[in-house]
Amino acid sequence: MSQDAQQGRFTARELRRGRFEISPADLRPALTLLTGFAPKATREAAELLTRADPGLLVVTYDLAELLDAGTVRRTVHDGRGLIEDERVTLEHGCINCTIREDLLPALVRLARARPASDLALVLPPSMEPEAVTTACGWCHVDGAPVSDALRIDSVVAVCDPATLLETLDSDQDLADRGLHAADDDTRSVSEVAARQIEFADTVLLWAPGSEPDYEHTRLSVLLQRLNPWARHLVLDMPEPSVSATLASRRLAQFSARIRRSGRFDPEAPEPYGRGIEGYAVGCHEPEPDCGVVATLYRARRPFHPQRFHQALPTLTGRTLRGRGHLWLAGQPDLIVAWESSGGGVSMGDMGRWLAATPDEEWEESSPERRVNADLHWDADFGDREIQLAFVGIHFEADELTAALDACLLTDAEVAEGTAAWREYPDPFEGCFESKERNQE
Known part of the structure; x- marks a missing residue:
């Protein structure tokens, strides 16, 4: 929700989409997704919810035997005890099959x-929660959409302060911890943990029974910088020594x-595609708050592919997380997604810029994207733009900005034109599926 909406003012876009219209009561069961890289904390959060509402159905999956x-x-x-405990053998052992073949039918x-x-x-x-919500949006069970039976109410990322920083800074892959979902699953621990936090609409710092201290404050700031569009909560359930009445009231407040x-x-x-839709890709807080720094970087001209490639260790080594989109001079028609975490980087194809798209195909893009492009159209580059957000601990935002500026084309290089750009040495050549369609 936008800051204006939180303050009681709604944007024209929000009103047009009907997000705040009064609608009849929705009687479908509400589904809350609890996600995070701290399974014990996530399970404990679910248990608290069942204490507040014994009728709540909690569904849990163990994937330890999925690959083998x-x-x-x-x-x-539910709050009264175990209802089901089943082992299910799938036709194909993977997470997507688990979601389609068992999870959605069970829900x-x-x-x-x-x-x-x-x-x-x-x-x-x-x-990852995005895989579940996406499947809920298009899958059918017994010939009817999943959404006919239930609605997704909220995605809650549960974060354990004891492991959060280590997880976000980890250089391990899921396979190193035996958590990979398939033999070819190359996702990293830090990448998955960051995505869980960024995709959530509610972020919960799980610190039951502890007194507020500097470290919890620092982690709260970090989570807010990682996901500024979510609601942020800190669990502050009382110790068992408090009265039963107070404990019950606090429990009900937590559940609500x-x-x-x-x-x-x-x-x-x-999260990394927000910029082309007209949303902010992050927040700009370059002055350290409890050591946490967040910076936004925007530029209209492209990165020189070779200089940008050489700068990757600097960009990834100084920050915990980066996301957004960019464009490279050697592939000027392509929008490139950027994600960095744990010292690694992931870049991918997000399709063509509207400036490189035939007019008759513009309707395939969202209205929000087309409006955003019109509002920020550049006479030379069209809707092409770099938008990157970085978050980390004790890094100098100005130094990171200078490193990125050094990767941009110079005035002389810009004047050479796109035909010359395509001839630049490009370490990223062949890395993106759309490379062939960018050739003139």
Whole structure:
């Protein structure tokens, strides 16, 4: 939700999309997704929710035997005890098959069997919430859309302060921890953990029974910089020594802040693709707050591919996380997605810039993207633009900006034109699927 909306003022775009219109009561069971790279904390958060509402159905998946045996373990319980404990053998042992073949049918079955009960899905660390919400948006169960039986209410990232920094800074792959979802799963621990936080609409710092201190404050700032568009909460449940009345009241307050918030937005763009849709890709807070620094970088001209490639160790080594989009002079028609974490970088194809797209194909892009392009159109570059956001601890934002500026084309290089740019030495040549369609 935008800052204006939080303050009671709604933008024309939000009103046009009807996000704040009064609508009839939605009687479908609400699904809360609990995600995070701290499974113990995530399970404990679910248990607190069942204490507040014993009728809440909690669904949990164990993928430990997925690769070796093609088997997953699914458990379902509420506040009164265990309801189901099943091992399911899948035709193909992968996360996507788990979602399509078992997870969605199980959620729909439970929603139909107990329509008065909401559901909470506790995701294992390697299952990203975006995969689940995307599948819910297009999959059918028994010939009917999943959305006929239930609605996704909120995606909550649960973060453990004891492991958060180490996880975000890890240089390990999921496979190093035995958490990979397939033999060819090359995702990194830091990449998955960051995506879980960035995709969430609610971020919960799990610190039960602890006194507020500098470290918790620092981690709270870090989480807010990583996901400035989410609601941020810190668990502050009282110690067992407090009165039962106070404990019950605090428990109810915790549950009310997590569940039935209606914060999930199925139309929200991916975090690294927010810029082309007219959203901010992050926040600009270059002055350290508890040591946490966040900076936004924007430029109209492209990066020189060779200089940018040489700068990658500098860019990834100084920050915990980077995201956004960019363009390279050697491939001027292509939007390149950027993600960096744990000292590594991932770059991918996001399609063509509108400036390189035939007019008759513009309608295939979202209205928000077309409006954003019109508002910021450049006479030389069209809608081409670099937007990158970086977050880290104790790095100099000015030095990072200078390193990125040094990668941009100079005035003399810009004057050479795109035909000359395409001849530049390009370490990224062949890295993107759309390379061939960029040739003139």
